[in-house]
Amino acid sequence: MKFVARLAVFGLCLVATAAQARPVYEVKASFDAAHKLSADVTITLPPGDMAKEIEFVLSNRFVLKPVRVAGPARVAIGKTARPMRGLTSIRVIPRGTPAQAVVVRLIYAGPIDSAGSDFFSPGLIELSLEAGWIPFRSDLTLDYAIDARIAGIPAGMDVVSQGKVSREKDGMVAIHRGYADVDLPIIAVPGLKHEDKDGLDFAAANPSDPLVALMKMHAAGAARFYADLLGPATYAPIRMTIVPREASGGYARAGFVVMPDFRKPGAPTPDYDESSPARFVAHEIFHAWRPGFSSDYANYWMSEAYAEFYGLRYVESRLGLAERQKMLDRKRPALATAGPLITPGKRPGNAAMYQKGAVMLFDLEQDIGRPALDTLLTGPDAPRTTAGLLKAMNAVAGAARTAAFEHALTH
Known part of the structure; x- marks a missing residue:
């Protein structure tokens, strides 16, 4: 009963x-x-x-x-x-x-x-x-x-x-x-301590730690960068939390970012350079700021490649072109073995998503210019699928350049 x-x-x-x-x-x-x-x-x-x-x-x-x-x-x-x-x-x-x-x-x-x-x-x-x-x-x-x-x-x-x-x-x-x-x-x-300012709700148990403070500074900087570039965040405020763990994985969901403090509990602040956490933070905040990319196999590369591209663009805006170029140059050797960004029924490997994809977008920027590329990737009518991107790219970059880009996606 x-x-x-x-x-x-x-x-x-x-x-x-x-x-x-x-x-x-x-x-x-x-x-x-x-x-x-x-x-x-x-x-x-x-x-x-x-x-x-x-x-x-x-x-x-x-x-x-x-x-x-x-x-x-x-x-x-x-x-x-x-x-x-x-x-x-x-x-x-x-x-x-x-x-x-x-x-x-x-x-x-x-x-x-x-x-x-x-x-x-x-x-x-x-x-x-x-x-x-x-x-x-x-x-x-x-x-x-x-x-x-x-x-x-x-x-x-x-x-x-x-x-x-x-x-x-x-x-x-x-x-x-x-x-x-x-x-x-x-x-x-x-013991999380929160600071809600300029569309960013930042939380950490140790906000005065030098590395955590640096991530907070670049989180605020990235929020301003994306507000100027993309307009208001889809879901505001962006909630970013620094968690006490050594494992380096960070991630983002809609309006939500998690980053580690890169140490075991109780350990001292690890060594760091400024550009790496700046890029890492800006990459994850892009995901939170502009969610909604398709997660299927044909389009998944777009989310990660775009986030890495704009993460490096943020580094350029804050730390200079030379620092951004140094980080980009370190990615180029991976292109020979990174593999395709699109494989039927399979997600791309990390080298393809985080190295190859960003390099391809910067190379495309060299060919068509930054304003045209920003319109393609993040404009009001920017496509959210690979097929849509290639169609729009053909009108801007021409058939030959689009064909070369498509070949690089699948090889």
């Missing part, structure tokens, strides 16, 4: 949300003292998103209960190593052409941490796609709005995420993000 009643409630949810225009997640999650995650996630998919099969993935650290589906679809469960190893595949397969929303409910539990990855620790909680803690589409092309309620994040930790973040009286963290993105990044760090 309880099972029937639950299905009835599930069906009411379907009726209530069938008319929505974009996918919506509802997440109820909790972490226990042993860092075990228990989650109940409901995903509502509008008819327009169910024209074809959708594959969601979730870390296989979690034990998944039988998946419930309401609406014209069925589910198939399996294993996959794409886009990373150790994933459970949850394929949502439409029945015919859906005319109403499909609602998928997933209940699962398991350890949040994995061998070699510490996502939940006393000094830092860092939840994103890499943790595989909530289902995401395997090709990273599903943008969704989200409401999340999360228990078990210690009261002494300051929580940063997208959208509206609040602590309720019972300690529950509530997050409402009305706009869409492919991920819900959540950062929690004790």
Whole structure:
């Protein structure tokens, strides 16, 4: 009887949300003292998103209960190593052409941490796609709005995420993000200090540290640079958080940037030069400032190559042409072995995205001029697909130069 009643409630949810225009997640999650995650996630998919099969993935650290589906679809469960190893595949397969929303409910539990990855620790909680803690589409092309309620994040930790973040009286963290993105990044760090200025909400536990202060300065500088070049950020203010970890990976989502402080907790400030953190910060802020590039295989290169190109442009604006040229020259040797930026069914390698792509854009700038290239890449009608870019490039650079650029993309 309880099972029937639950299905009835599930069906009411379907009726209530069938008319929505974009996918919506509802997440109820909790972490226990042993860092075990228990989650109940409901995903509502509008008819327009169910024209074809959708594959969601979730870390296989979690034990998944039988998946419930309401609406014209069925589910198939399996294993996959794409886009990373150790994933459970949850394929949502439409029945015919859906005319109403499909609602998928997933209940699962398991350890949040994995061998070699510490996502939940006393000094830092860092939840994103890499943790595989909530289902995401395997090709990273599903943008969704989200409401999340999360228990078990210690009261002494300051929580940063997208959208509206609040602590309720019972300690529950509530997050409402009305706009869409492919991920819900959540950062929690004790003692974060915030400064909200000029469209940038900068947070760090150690803001007076020389390297952190330098990143803050260049974050503000990059925000002004992009405001002048691109206009207001799509989602403001940009939230940038410096997290206490040595691993050098930074990342960005819509209106949201995470950067490390490049040291083990308690270690002194590492050696650094100014140009590297300046470029790194400007690269990530470009992503946050101008989200919305397609994540499919034919177009993914655009997001990273553009961010690297404009990150170097920022270095030029702040530290001079000679410093930018020095950084660009260090990228050129990689061109011989970087490989293609577009390969069917496969993402480009790092050397292609971060080295080759930027060099190709600077070389194109030499041929057609900076104003023309800025219009192509970031103007009001700038294309967001490779096909659109090549078509627009042909009108500006000519057929021969466009053909050479296209050849470099695929070889």
